[in-house]
Amino acid sequence: MKLEKLFIKIGIGSLLFTIMTGVVLADTDADSTQLEVDVQDAITLVCDGGDGTTETVDLGTLTAGTPVTGSTTCEVTTNAQAGYVLEVEQDGASGSTTMDNDTNDSWDIADKTSWDQTSNAGDGNAAAYTGTGLGFGVLSSTATKNTTWWGGAAACTDAAQLYAGFPSNGAANNNIMEHTSYSLTSTNTIICYQLDVPATQRSGVYHGTVTYTATSSL
């Protein structure tokens, strides 16, 4: 900051008047620094409103020839600036299939063709439910549902809902939902299950475990 002032100077014993300008009274200096910070991403996944532990979906009593359906809702909360992906796989405890009999784990319920997002040039390999076997499909999402992968159905029983089998434990290419943008609020994805069995399926209680995983994208 510079101040320019006028001052009048009168010499002693003289009547000479001198006017001078351009005197600096105050000085200033400045410098800058750039601040940088990284905000850590975090993600939480809760399926069916539980506390993160295993949730049970009861498909009820199945009569061969009459499919049953059920669903799971998975809620994801994340600040990830590029969104997240949702994956699913069976836990592998039942061997090559998802569900086996409680009495004898060699008595299995067949799975539909295992889901592979890269099949058919990235269109996936889910299909309309026919015949028998356990299948799953994404019904809806407040994040991003891929209708090419899963169809445009409004209910799990709709013919337009596409189904695939659960990928084996550790399988790759098992994304079932890909959300590529930041969401301020939580997002919910509903996954349908549909199951029918042949008349030769041994009776009894069958169980199986699948695991959903949400991974933030940076």
Add this chain to the structure above:
Amino acid sequence: MINMKKITIIIIGLLILPVIALAATDGVYNITVDNIGFSGGESITDSVYDLFDTIGEPLVGIANSEDYKTQDGFWYIANNTISLGLDSNTKDLGTVVAGTPNTAMTSVTVITDAPGGYDLLISKDHELTHSIDGSTTIPDYTGSIATPTTWSGIGLGFTITSGTDVDVKWGTTPNNNYAGIPNLDTVFHEKSGYTSGDDITVIEYKIDVSGTQRSGEYTNNITYAAISKL
């Protein structure tokens, strides 16, 4: 005859009346300068304009030898200099996890020969802004320079952790009080009197974010300015 005597007395009084203006110093001793003249050295103001004037200084100018330099006369003493430097032109606040604040520090070094010290100002070009989307920002801390507060909540704030003549409103470590950084240059620290050599003020930044703050890198620029005082 009587009138002529009165005039003479007045003139003599003006000639011998010293006007105390500013100090001269060699860095060790301060000498209050008698501005021997008719008048001057003090500000005349009408609240809009300030006039600094001197009348009748017989000896003015700069004299120097190999080791010494003198500045003689009111105006040569008043013509002071100031320099400001930062310890770094970048500060990394690290990776912040929502709910766990991070901190970083800047050292501001000021050197001035101004007898009245200096004012230190701070400003920012904008809020911390997301480097990718260019629009998401981290808000300012809600405390102000006028009233810094004990840290609570989220945002980017700052405090003074050490320096000369630090106002008690900033608190003392670990109980510092914080303020948001303004957009316009604002005085946040006043250093009074002369100091020989470096005068260092240490500023601490503090930041926390909400759980919904978009992840990624954020940046902005903080500017410090120092203004000398008579």
